[in-house]
Amino acid sequence: MSPASPVTLCDLLGRQQPGMTLEQPFYTDPGIFEEDLNRIVARQWLYVDHVSAIPQPGDVLTYEIAGESIILVRGRDREVRAFFNVCRHRGSRIITKACDHVRTLTCPYHAWTWDLEGKLVKARSMADDFRTEDWPLHACRTRIYQGLVFICLAEEDDDDVIEFDSIADRLDPYIENHCLGAAKVAARKAYPTAGNWKLAVENFRECYHCAPAHPGYTSVNAYVLDGERDQQARSETVAAWAATWEERGVVTRSTGVWGDSYDERQPHAAMRQPIKEGYRTLSRDGRPVAPLMGRLIDWDGGETLMVFGPLFYIYLAGDHAALFRFTPVHATHTDVEVTWLVNGDAREGEDYDEERLTWMWDVTTIEDTRIIGDNQLGVNSRRYRPGRYSTRERATTNFVEWYKRRMGDQL
Ligand code: FES
Ligand SMILES: [Fe+2]
CATH class of the missing domain: 3.90.380.10 (Naphthalene 1,2-dioxygenase Alpha Subunit; Chain A, domain 1)
Incomplete structure (x- = not known):
C-alpha cells in the first residue's frame, strides 16, 4: 500500500493486537515510512552531534533526516545554530557537498549569501523594494544540552513537541x-x-x-x-x-x-x-x-x-x-x-x-x-x-x- 492513505493506515492500526509485533506494512511500506517521518520523527528532539564537531566559528556540518538536510554552523559569536539547507531565493540546497568550514553560506545557484548567523548579506540585482532583512535562512529549532546538539524540525508554535527543558x-x-x-x-x-x-x-x-x-x-x-x-x-x-x-x-x-x-x-x-x-x-x-x-x-x-x-x-x-x-x-x-x-x-x-x-x-x-x-x-x-x-x-x-x-x- 503506497502511498499510505489515512483510511488504510487506520484499518491497519485497528487490526493491531496489543502485545504483538506490527503488521508487515509498518516495516516495509514506503508510504507508511513517510507517515512515520511526518508524524513522529519531525516532531521529536533529535540528537545530531557533540558540540566539539564544530569547535570554531565557520565550522559546519550537515545532517540528513526525514527528507531534510540541516546545516549546523558555529557563528562568529561562537553560538551553534541550525538552519534548513534551503535557499530563500528559489529553494536550492545551499551546501551541496561535504564541507567542514565556511566563511559564508552561499547558494551555488545564483549566489545569494548569508552570514554565519543566517542573515542575508548579498543578493544581486533585486528590485528596490527588496530588503535583505526579510530573507534570513529558515532557522531550525536547536538546543545544546550537556554538549550535545539537538534539533527539532517542527515549527516553533507546534505544541505537539515537548519543551526540551522538561526532558532536561x-x-x-x-x-x-x-x-x-x-x-x-x-x-x-x-x-x-x-x-x-x-x-x-x-x-x-x-x-x-x-x-x-x-x-x-x-x-x-x-x-x-x-x-x-x-x-x-x-x-x-x-x-x-x-x-x-x-x-x-x-x-x-x-x-x-x-x-x-x-x-x-x-x-x-x-x-x-x-x-x-x-x-x-x-x-x-x-x-x-x-x-x-x-x-x-x-x-x-x-x-x-x-x-x-x-x-x-x-x-x-x-x-x-x-x-x-x-x-x-x-x-x-x-x-x-x-x-x-x-x-x-x-x-x-x-x-x-x-x-x-x-x-x-x-x-x-x-x-x-x-x-x-x-x-x-x-x-x-x-x-x-x-x-x-x-x-x-x-x-x-x-x-x-x-x-x-x-x-x-x-x-
Ligand atoms: S536558488 Fe539559491 S540563489 Fe537562487
Ligand atoms: Fe542487541
Missing part, C-alpha cells in the same frame, strides 16, 4: 556529573543497518536477545543472565548496590525507564544499575578504559541508560559515554551511529586505547546490525504474521504501543 530537568541528575560538555569524541563508527527504523529500535530496547546473540555483551553485563535465571535475586543485588552508592551521593534510582511514562510526546527516561561484580566499567575485563569522567569521584561499577525518545540513547559508564543515534533512511534501511566520549583532557595512547574503549559496543552493534537485517528479511516474507512479545520485551512493547498511539492520534 528530569534527566539532569543522571548525566550532569559526567560533564559531557567538556568531553571529547574519542571514536565514532557508522553501522548501516538493513532494517526498518522500528525494527532497529525494537531490538535496542530489549535484552531478550542478548544471551543468544551477544556473547561478549552478556559476559560483561550480569543483568542479562541474572534476569533470565532469578529476577528476585537480581532485585536484591541491585538494591544492595544502590544502598551503598546512594549513601555516597551517587544517583542510582531509575526514572520512568521501562514504562517510558514521561510525556507521550517524547518518552524519555534514565536508569542506573550495577554492571557485574568486580567490574568498574563496560570493558572486556571490567578494568577502566579511560579516566573517570567529569565530577565523578569514584568507580561505582554502574552503567546508566538514558532514553531521549525513540531515536537517541546514551550509555554512561564511569569513564566513557556511548551515544547511539538512529537515523531512518528509507523503509528498510536505518543508519546507526555510535560515538564514544571520554574526558576532554584524556590522551589517546596514554589514557585510553580506542580498541579497548570501543570493544563492547562495537562488537555488540555489529551483531545487532546482522540480527536486525535478518529480522527484516523474515518480515518481508509472504508468510510473516505479527508475533507475540515475551515478558522480557517490555520496553519494546511499550515503544510499539506508543508508536501506534502516536500514529493513530494524528489520523
Whole structure:
C-alpha cells in the first residue's frame, strides 16, 4: 500500500493486537515510512552531534533526516545554530557537498549569501523594494544540552513537541556529573543497518536477545543472565548496590525507564544499575578504559541508560559515554551511529586505547546490525504474521504501543 492513505493506515492500526509485533506494512511500506517521518520523527528532539564537531566559528556540518538536510554552523559569536539547507531565493540546497568550514553560506545557484548567523548579506540585482532583512535562512529549532546538539524540525508554535527543558530537568541528575560538555569524541563508527527504523529500535530496547546473540555483551553485563535465571535475586543485588552508592551521593534510582511514562510526546527516561561484580566499567575485563569522567569521584561499577525518545540513547559508564543515534533512511534501511566520549583532557595512547574503549559496543552493534537485517528479511516474507512479545520485551512493547498511539492520534 503506497502511498499510505489515512483510511488504510487506520484499518491497519485497528487490526493491531496489543502485545504483538506490527503488521508487515509498518516495516516495509514506503508510504507508511513517510507517515512515520511526518508524524513522529519531525516532531521529536533529535540528537545530531557533540558540540566539539564544530569547535570554531565557520565550522559546519550537515545532517540528513526525514527528507531534510540541516546545516549546523558555529557563528562568529561562537553560538551553534541550525538552519534548513534551503535557499530563500528559489529553494536550492545551499551546501551541496561535504564541507567542514565556511566563511559564508552561499547558494551555488545564483549566489545569494548569508552570514554565519543566517542573515542575508548579498543578493544581486533585486528590485528596490527588496530588503535583505526579510530573507534570513529558515532557522531550525536547536538546543545544546550537556554538549550535545539537538534539533527539532517542527515549527516553533507546534505544541505537539515537548519543551526540551522538561526532558532536561528530569534527566539532569543522571548525566550532569559526567560533564559531557567538556568531553571529547574519542571514536565514532557508522553501522548501516538493513532494517526498518522500528525494527532497529525494537531490538535496542530489549535484552531478550542478548544471551543468544551477544556473547561478549552478556559476559560483561550480569543483568542479562541474572534476569533470565532469578529476577528476585537480581532485585536484591541491585538494591544492595544502590544502598551503598546512594549513601555516597551517587544517583542510582531509575526514572520512568521501562514504562517510558514521561510525556507521550517524547518518552524519555534514565536508569542506573550495577554492571557485574568486580567490574568498574563496560570493558572486556571490567578494568577502566579511560579516566573517570567529569565530577565523578569514584568507580561505582554502574552503567546508566538514558532514553531521549525513540531515536537517541546514551550509555554512561564511569569513564566513557556511548551515544547511539538512529537515523531512518528509507523503509528498510536505518543508519546507526555510535560515538564514544571520554574526558576532554584524556590522551589517546596514554589514557585510553580506542580498541579497548570501543570493544563492547562495537562488537555488540555489529551483531545487532546482522540480527536486525535478518529480522527484516523474515518480515518481508509472504508468510510473516505479527508475533507475540515475551515478558522480557517490555520496553519494546511499550515503544510499539506508543508508536501506534502516536500514529493513530494524528489520523
Ligand atoms: S536558488 Fe539559491 S540563489 Fe537562487
Ligand atoms: Fe542487541
